[in-house]
Amino acid sequence: MGEPAFVHQAVLLSLVLFAIGALGVFLRRNVITVLMCIELMLNGANLAFVAFSRAAGTLDGQVLVFFVMVVAAAEASVGLAIVIALHRHKDTLDVDAFNVMKG
């Protein structure tokens, strides 16, 4: 397996990961599951970064991945805090229960 083929497969995998995450965000109704699916999308993107970094022979993509991981950690803590607030507010974690912004 040569270098380009590896990159090709890695990008495909990242696409799959991203798609699974996106579908989860759109289809699942539990807030925690949605959060986890967002993590999945972030990591799919991370994988693409790393693969392209490898292909380009620079470290830029890998540096970006570290940034994404830090932001993801922050996002996870904020997201879980919101989940707790939501649960306290409506006693449910069904995303469809929260539609006060309906036009």
Next chain:
Amino acid sequence: MSELTTLDLLLPFAVLLLPLAGFVVLALFGDWINKDKEQSGACWLACGTVLAAFGFAVATCLRLYAVAGGKEGLRFTQPYLGFEWIEAASFRVPLNLLIDPLTCVMMLVVSGIGSLIHIYSVGYMAHDEERVRFFSYLNLFTFFMLLLVMGGSLPLLFVGWEGVGLCSYLLIGFWYKKDSASAAGLKAFVVNRIGDVGLILGMIFIFHAFGSLDLVDIADNAGALAPEAFGVFGPVTIACLLLFVGATGKSAQIPLHVWLPDAMEGPTPVSALIHAATMVTAGVYLTARLGPLYHQSETALMVVAVVGAVTALMAGTIAIVQTDIKRVLAYSTVSQLGFMFLAAGMGAFGVAVFHLYTHAFFKALLFLGSGSVIHAMSGEQDMRRMGGLRSKIPWTFGTFLIGTLAISGIPYFAGFYSKDEILLSAIHHPALFGIALFTALLTAAYMSRLLFLTFFGEFRGGHEAEHHLHESPWTMLGPLVILAIGSVVSGYALFPGHAGARIRLPEVIQPVFRLGESPLHHVSWVPVAATIGALVGILIAWYLYLAMPGVRAGLARALRPALAVFSAKYYFDHVYDGFVKHVVVKGSEHLLWTRVDAGFIDGAVNGLGTLMRGIARSLRPVQTGFVRHYALLLLAGAVAVVSYLLSSAGRVHL
């Protein structure tokens, strides 16, 4: 003969700024200076600034003569302080003053007669609580009027022009608690504004034709323009006619004369200063100042002459039937201004200014005299309640008599000389000459009528009023005496000319018009005819009002249709009133308000709002409130953008 120094160039500046300084001080500290209502320190301060301005004006004129030595075309014009007021491409207006013989005459008239009227006002307004406001306005007026006559370019003249209009409005409506006074002020302001539009358009046309608004430039270059024959409407004719619209507004010529008689609501010194001696002559000054330009257009000159002659005649006939002493004088002013325009229209600009100058003396005298009468009568202005005042207020009577003789054109009084020259200037136009001569007769008749009704016969005001009759204080009589002297000598006063010669006023200012020597040739029968006309006018008035008053009723019956027209002032006010009520008000209400404003403009604005609400309503379902729908839209958008970028770059190979 000597050279101009920097000091000389600052002299006119002092003339201009002293009254302005007086206004500022009075406006800010006037009440503080006059702590006690009885004090008149602030009033004397106002007089002082104008008197000082007069002194500086005399000094300016003397220096002009000393430097130019009576040579032709003498003038100095200087961009003071090197300051450019407006600078836009080729449109440049420096802040410069123009001092030439015409300016000198106007400057001396404005500041000289202005000083006398200021002093008179100290006495006349002695019992008015708001004297400080009055004097601050008077000072402001003097400043603007001086700016009008000293400004070296049309825009600067226009600043003065608008300024005097403002002061006129403020002073007509000085007793603003009186409804008729504030209404008269508004009328004056609005009618003047109509004229001002003409003036602005005229300035635009002149700039178009000359590329300059500098008065010296215009006068110097006017001769090079192609003369426009009668009936040709070239740029010069249009510019002159537009400027003349401005002049008719300011100088109360038909059809914009309607404001001046109403302006008599103001205090009498205001009528004397603004509405007789100075401001209303601004139109004549403007026409004379641009004389070289008018000279190139026969149409414009003829329009000026005809409007002047018709105004003189109409105002003269109206004056005959007025009963308010000040209104007679107001129509008389309109009539005399018509005479000036007649002379200007005949191309005799020097003569027009000559009459302006003699008229300033005797009309200011007559107005101040009438003020003295009104003062004696404790505010009564109706001549039918006066009579026999000659022995009660002898000084007022004596000076008023001189003023009447002067305006009637009796030989050896000022009006005779200027009116004689006006008649001479019109001698080649029999119709205009006839109108002028007949108006001269009318002038003598209505002024004598005023004199006889007021000062002769029996007192008709009742015992109470008769008991209160009193001669005015010296502050009022002093200016009357000085003006009376001026009304006699100003007609034949001589001025230093070239090489020690003594020349008359029209010759002094003739070089300003760049038209060579004055074309008037004296005709011996004209002054005789004018004198006979004046005497006939006086005799008719004497016959009807003193000798045989019984004849009057019969005559009035015989002439009823004509007198009705005169009393109704030729229905000008009726027509304007009808126009405003029916066309302006109704048109605004039924067309502009209900149709254009409420229908079209409001409709467009509200329609736009309704349209937006409709669009928003149809788009509202997009906002479901479900976060994942928004996320889906985000993703779809991102996919669309990325796929567009990739496909356009032609690099899609997964």
